[in-house]
Amino acid sequence: MRAGVRVTESNGNGACLSCLRRSWLLSELSAPLDYRCRDRGRFLSLLTLSDEDLVGAVGGRRREELQRAQAQFEARNVPLARGVEAVCRHDPSYPPALKDPGAPWMLNVAGGVERLHALATAPTVAIVGSSRATDYGMEMAKSLARGLAASGVTVATGLSDGIAVGALAGALEVGGGTITVMAGGLDVACPVRRRPLYQRASKAGCGLAEVPCGCAMRRWIQAARERILARLAELTVVVEAREGSRELAGAETAQALGRAIAAVPGRVTSPASSGTHALLMSGARLVRGPADALELLYGADAQTPGAPADARTGLEPRLRDTLERVGAGRDTPDKLASDAEDAGATLLALSELELLGLLTRGDGGRYVPRHGSA
Amino acid sequence: MLVSVDEAERKGTGLLARAHTFTIEGLHTRHVTVEVDIRAGLPAFTIVGLADAAVREARERVRTAILNSGYEFPARRITANLAPGDIPKAGPGLDLALACALLAASGQLPGEPLESHALFGELALGGEVRACQGTLAVAQATQDAGLGTLVLAGANAREAKLVEGVDVLVVERLSSAVRVLRGGPGDSPMQHVVEAPDARGEQAPGPDLSEVRGQHHAVKALVVAAAGGHNSLLSGPPGTGKTMLAQRIASILPSLTRPEAIEVTRIHSITGELAGGLASARPFRAPHHSITTAGLVGGARGRWVGELVLAHNGVLFLDELSEFARPTLEALRQPLEDGRVAVVRAHHSAVYPARFMLVAATNPCPCGYAGDGERCRCTESDMARHRRRLSGPLLDRLDVVTHLERDEAHDLHATPLTSSERARERVTAARERQAARLKDDGVAVNAHMDVRMLLKHVRLDANSEAMVRRARETGLLSARGQHRVLGVARTIADLRGSERVQPRDVGAALALRPESGLEGSRAA
Numbered sequence: 001m002r003a004g005v006r007v008t009e010s011n012g013n014g015a016c017l018s019c020l021r022r023s024w025l026l027s028e029l030s031a032p033l034d035y036r037c038r039d040r041g042r043f044l045s046l047l048t049l050s051d052e053d054l055v056g057a058v059g060g061r062r063r064e065e066l067q068r069a070q071a072q073f074e075a076r077n078v079p080l081a082r083g084v085e086a087v088c089r090h091d092p093s094y095p096p097a098l099k100d101p102g103a104p105w106m107l108n109v110a111g112g113v114e115r116l117h118a119l120a121t122a123p124t125v126a127i128v129g130s131s132r133a134t135d136y137g138m139e140m141a142k143s144l145a146r147g148l149a150a151s152g153v154t155v156a157t158g159l160s161d162g163i164a165v166g167a168l169a170g171a172l173e174v175g176g177g178t179i180t181v182m183a184g185g186l187d188v189a190c191p192v193r194r195r196p197l198y199q200r201a202s203k204a205g206c207g208l209a210e211v212p213c214g215c216a217m218r219r220w221i222q223a224a225r226e227r228i229l230a231r232l233a234e235l236t237v238v239v240e241a242r243e244g245s246r247e248l249a250g251a252e253t254a255q256a257l258g259r260a261i262a263a264v265p266g267r268v269t270s271p272a273s274s275g276t277h278a279l280l281m282s283g284a285r286l287v288r289g290p291a292d293a294l295e296l297l298y299g300a301d302a303q304t305p306g307a308p309a310d311a312r313t314g315l316e317p318r319l320r321d322t323l324e325r326v327g328a329g330r331d332t333p334d335k336l337a338s339d340a341e342d343a344g345a346t347l348l349a350l351s352e353l354e355l356l357g358l359l360t361r362g363d364g365g366r367y368v369p370r371h372g373s374a
Numbered sequence: 375m376l377v378s379v380d381e382a383e384r385k386g387t388g389l390l391a392r393a394h395t396f397t398i399e400g401l402h403t404r405h406v407t408v409e410v411d412i413r414a415g416l417p418a419f420t421i422v423g424l425a426d427a428a429v430r431e432a433r434e435r436v437r438t439a440i441l442n443s444g445y446e447f448p449a450r451r452i453t454a455n456l457a458p459g460d461i462p463k464a465g466p467g468l469d470l471a472l473a474c475a476l477l478a479a480s481g482q483l484p485g486e487p488l489e490s491h492a493l494f495g496e497l498a499l500g501g502e503v504r505a506c507q508g509t510l511a512v513a514q515a516t517q518d519a520g521l522g523t524l525v526l527a528g529a530n531a532r533e534a535k536l537v538e539g540v541d542v543l544v545v546e547r548l549s550s551a552v553r554v555l556r557g558g559p560g561d562s563p564m565q566h567v568v569e570a571p572d573a574r575g576e577q578a579p580g581p582d583l584s585e586v587r588g589q590h591h592a593v594k595a596l597v598v599a600a601a602g603g604h605n606s607l608l609s610g611p612p613g614t615g616k617t618m619l620a621q622r623i624a625s626i627l628p629s630l631t632r633p634e635a636i637e638v639t640r641i642h643s644i645t646g647e648l649a650g651g652l653a654s655a656r657p658f659r660a661p662h663h664s665i666t667t668a669g670l671v672g673g674a675r676g677r678w679v680g681e682l683v684l685a686h687n688g689v690l691f692l693d694e695l696s697e698f699a700r701p702t703l704e705a706l707r708q709p710l711e712d713g714r715v716a717v718v719r720a721h722h723s724a725v726y727p728a729r730f731m732l733v734a735a736t737n738p739c740p741c742g743y744a745g746d747g748e749r750c751r752c753t754e755s756d757m758a759r760h761r762r763r764l765s766g767p768l769l770d771r772l773d774v775v776t777h778l779e780r781d782e783a784h785d786l787h788a789t790p791l792t793s794s795e796r797a798r799e800r801v802t803a804a805r806e807r808q809a810a811r812l813k814d815d816g817v818a819v820n821a822h823m824d825v826r827m828l829l830k831h832v833r834l835d836a837n838s839e840a841m842v843r844r845a846r847e848t849g850l851l852s853a854r855g856q857h858r859v860l861g862v863a864r865t866i867a868d869l870r871g872s873e874r875v876q877p878r879d880v881g882a883a884l885a886l887r888p889e890s891g892l893e894g895s896r897a898a
Contacts, residue, residue: 132753161754193758332779333591333885343594348881355844361889363744363757365609365777 014113018051019088019106021073025051027211028066032058033220040249043220044227048101080108081187081213083202087113095120097231102257104228110186110207119177119206123297124154126233126254128226128247129163129240134272135362137163137240139370140264142170144237147290149176153297154205156232158183158225159194163239163247168201178205179232181225184217185209222246230254235296237287238263241275248275251284260296262287267329315358322349323358323369331366389413391478393488395471396515397456397463398508398644400678400717400724403515406468407457410475415451421472423456426464435466435497436473443501443548448480466496467506470525473497473548474555487555491523491543492516495530501548505529508644510636513537525551528561532651533643536636580655581622584793589615593791595776595886600626600797601804602865603819605710605732605771607695607888610778612742616735619778620691623733624658625794627689628802634687637727641686645679657688657730663697667705672726673717680717682709685730695734696763703768706732710771713822731821736764738777773821773858775888804868820865825857832860837877845884859883 015023026033036058037043049057055066080086088106089099093113097120098104109116125148127141141163145155149171156179157164157171171178180201182189186209190198201207208228211221229250230236236254238261241247251261262285266273280286287293315323322336330336333350337343350367353359362368393408419433440447454472456463471493477483494512496504506512509530514537516524523541524534534542543560545551550561586593592608596619599606608616630638630653638653661670661681672680682690692698709715713729738744739752739760752760808819815827823831834842842859845851851859860875863883867875 165754191755193755332777334589334779337590343590344878344882347885348878351881351884352841354850354884355841355848357848363750364611364738364779365775 014091015086015088015106016090017073017075019090020075020078020086021070022051022105023086023108023210023212024073024078025054025066025070027215028062028069029054029058030215030218030220032060034218037220037223040223043223044102044253047104047224047227078212079214081185083110084186084213085109085113087116093117095232098228100231102227103231104210104224106210108186108209108211108213111202111205116179116206116208119154119179120232122152122154122177124156124179124233124235125293125297126156126229126236127163127167128157128229128236128238128250129167130242130245130247130272130275131160131162131164132272133162133166133240134266134270135366135368136266137264137272138166139360139362139368141166141239142173143370144239144264144287144290144293145170145176146174148293149178150174151290151294152176153294154179156181156229158222158229159190159198160222165194165197167239168197172197172200172204175204180205180207181228181232182207182209183222183225185211185213185215187213188215189217223249226250226253230257230259233259235260235262235293237261237293238276238279238284240264240266240272241279242271243274243278245275248279251279260285262293262296264288315356318345319349319353319356322346323353326350326353326359326367327369331368333365389479389481391475391485391488393471393475393478394492394519394521395468395494396492396512397461397468398465398511399461400672400722401511401641401644401683401726402724403508403511404458404461405515405519406463406471408468408471408475409455409457410472410479411453411455412448412450412476412479417449417451419452419454421454421456423454423459424462425456426462428466429456429463429468432466432469432472432497435469435499436476438499439469439497439501439548440473440476442499443552445477445482445548445552446480447476452476452479465506465508466504467494467508467512469497470495470503470545470548470551474551477552483552483555487557490521491525491555492519492521493551494524494526495545496527497548503527503545503547503551507646508640509533510536510640510643513540513542514640516540525554525560533639533648536639536652580625581618582625582794583622583797584790586615586619586622586790588789589619589778590791592619592776592778593797595774596623597626597792597797597801598862598865598869598882598886599623599731599733599774601801601869602773602808602862603731603821604773604862604865605821606734606774606776607769607772608733608735608776608778609738610735611780612737614778614780616778617693620660620689620693620733620735621658622794623689623691623731624656626797626801627656627731628798628805630654630656630687638687641679641683641727645684647684657685658691659685659688659730660691660693663692663694665698665702667699667702670702671705671709671715671717673719673722675721678717678722678724679726680715682706682715682728682730683726686727688730690730690732692732692734695736696740696760700763707767707771710768729822732772734772769888770854772888773862774886776886800869803871804865807868807871808865820861820868823861823864828857828860828864832864832875834860834875834880835877838863838875838880841877841880841884850884851887855887859887862886 059066086108087094145167149155154177155171157167159180178201186207230253236251238251255261263276263279264287285296336346358370359367360370389412391410395406396403397406437447474493478485478488496506498504505527510533513524513534517537517540525543525545528544528546531542531544543554545554546561554560610616635652642648659681668674670680672678672683709728714725715728716725740756741751743750811831863875863879866879866882
């Protein structure tokens with residue numbers, strides 16, 4: 001069982017036995033890892049241990065049983081769902097960014113290993129953020145992903161609620177390439193309500209998981225996927241995060257790896273953006289839209305195709321005025337009407353702006369400016 | 375012509391008498407002929423003809439009332455038949471007819487007058503005649519049955535007199551009924567009978583729009599909804615005044631027309647919710663969200679008429695819309711479309727009128743604070759579940775959706791936008807415009823226009839046309855949504871007093887439309 005021996009028999013795993021065994025072992029150790037992942041720093045270093053040390057460190061009472069099972073491990077112990085391929089770090093098509101000791105040894109890929117290689121070697125931006133996003137955050141995540149994807153940048157996200165899903169949807173709107181890192185086995189980790197989105201995503205992009213198919217969603221996998229996202233992406237953009245949240249920890253991981261991190265500012269009074277503001281204070285770059293992110297990726301003079309220079313310039317003054325006031329927080333008809341005499345004209349302006357695609361309606365009847373309409 | 379009991383007995387024939395009355399089934403009255411036969415035999419008093427418990431108990435009431443009024447109750451075999459025999463008879467209103475037929479059969483009253491009089495009333499043990507529910511319906515049925523005169527209790531007289539062409543004779547006691555049937559005068563009408571039929575209308579001002587501070591957008595939306603009869607949804611965090619606003623809708627609706635008032639009176643008189651006289655206020659029904667489907671639609675035993683029907687010509691207010699059981703809400707679809715509800719049960723089937731304006735209120739999310747920045751504690755799956763509950767065919771039938779917002783500035787110091795009286799004037803004027811325009815189409819308000827009428831009556835200028843087309847192209851509006859927006863735009867133009875629909879009307883209607891694709895609008 002030497003490293004580097006490709007297993008091609010039975011279930012078509014394109015991964016070597018030792019890497020397969022690693023992935024199997026991790027799924028077996030899910031329970032103790034869930035416990036250990038609360039201490040992030042030690043958890044990430046735990047994942048760099050060799051198989052034997054890992055079992056020794058967290059195996060507990062199952063140590064001997066696991067050692068026996070490890071010795072008898074066969075490739076068919078790791079199931080593969082339909083449409084899923086396995087690839088390990090000894091394979092030339094393994095994403096180069098993940099060939100370091102802190103990264104997973106092998107990946108399950110939906111959408112094809114070749115495609116993953118192509119997507120991962122293209123410029124990649126990870127968009128992360130709160131799962132309890134505001135309308136503003138969702139809109140920013142969507143427009144950011146839309147602009148980046150339209151410029152040929154790969155958008156890497158998770159599939160958790162909020163910002164991640166917004167970014168994925170935004171990238172798919174323009175048919176961009178996406179990498180979705182799942183928090184469980186590829187066949188089971190997608191919640192039912194996300195299935196249509198996930199299916200669209202795996203048609204044009206890739207789904208990734210470091211654990212075998214059939215492994216349920218786990219907290220430790222969520223924590224561990226940050227190190228995948230951080231490595232895949234040259235730039236990690238935090239759209240909305242509260243202070244002390246997991247999303248911020250992901251940005252720290254990226255920073256520790258020497259990757260660029262950036263944050264989208266919000267209103268300073270909004271707790272939903274308190275984490276991003278803290279990041280900005282500590283030196284993260286500020287991103288206002290796709291143009292800023294592209295500039296960070298390519299340098300100052302980058303061309304930005306499909307930039308939002310468009311509709312806004314030709315607006316009538318009354319529409320531009322309304323749009324500006326909505327942007328300034330007067331986002332409901334009542335608030336807008338309080339400093340305009342004619343409520344009918346306000347409603348007309350709002351509807352016209354909505355028809356132009358410059359406003360959209362969010363929760364509670366609020367209007368949200370659409371950033372860089374597609 | 376009186377025949378003595380003994381004489382009839384010698385011939386071997388019984389003595390037969392007939393009287394006319396009515397029973398109420400759901401909202402419908404059925405003509406009942408009471409036949410009483412007295413013949414020799416062991417003393418007994420039997421009632422046949424699908425009588426319910428109240429009618430079977432009439433035996434005791436009738437017997438005691440006859441005796442206490444000083445008449446003779448024959449100690450023979452008495453059989454009363456309620457024809458036709460296949461429809462169930464319910465309620466105590468048959469007492470009076472039963473007693474009079476019995477008196478006629480026993481020769482204490484001439485039989486002929488009973489052929490031309492309808493009798494309706496419950497008897498007290500002392501011989502007094504009590505008022506019954508559903509008088510208006512009975513009076514209408516009396517007219518339809520070709521009977522000229524209706525004999526009933528004084529408390530019911532004012533309601534019965536709403537039907538023109540029926541002589542109403544008031545009797546307070548069984549003995550008065552005998553006197554009336556012998557050609558004598560009725561009892562003197564009591565005080566409230568003299569009152570003008572509409573006098574009750576002006577009393578007790580209800581809640582008024584001038585009590586609503588701030589929330590100008592919502593108040594305007596409500597006026598639009600009231601003017602066009604549009605079904606509407608109020609959405610907003612707890613404590614922003616959704617219920618308060620909804621309760622004031624009835625105060626800005628135009629007063630009932632006479633035919634509408636008659637319909638409302640008829641329905642509410644049958645369910646016993648009216649003291650008598652013509653209903654003046656539009657019904658406002660606000661059932662609790664624990665209501666069952668049968669409670670809403672009707673068709674439960676002992677409650678044929680549901681809340682939908684009771685809200686006919688008025689407002690049905692469903693607070694906390696997302697808390698209602700899904701099947702209950704689904705049951706609203708047919709009535710919202712047709713203005714009537716067909717209730718079919720094993721033992722009963724009927725079509726009832728149910729043309730009401732639906733006003734629903736809901737929180738924007740389970741915790742109530744969605745969109746309110748940090749206060750919302752709902753996860754995205756909570757939100758998705760909430761949207762799913764609200765979405766679907768019912769939401770599709772709502773024309774006007776308003777979001778109320780919590781805004782400290784709108785507290786008690788804010789100025790009210792308008793008073794109910796002013797708003798009602800505008801609404802009434804707008805409704806008159808609609809009525810004039812729609813008089814050939816058989817509907818009264820814009821909300822009830824079908825596609826053909828919309829095409830005929832909603833003429834858009836070029837700019838409005840372009841807005842609607844763009845809304846369709848960008849997927850903001852579905853085909854059905856487009857029709858709803860056109861109807862609402864028509865109403866807004868009517869409120870302005872304009873025959874032409876302008877871009878500002880369409881713009882406002884678009885702003886009031888329900889969210890397109892409520893489910894998953896945030897994500898995919």
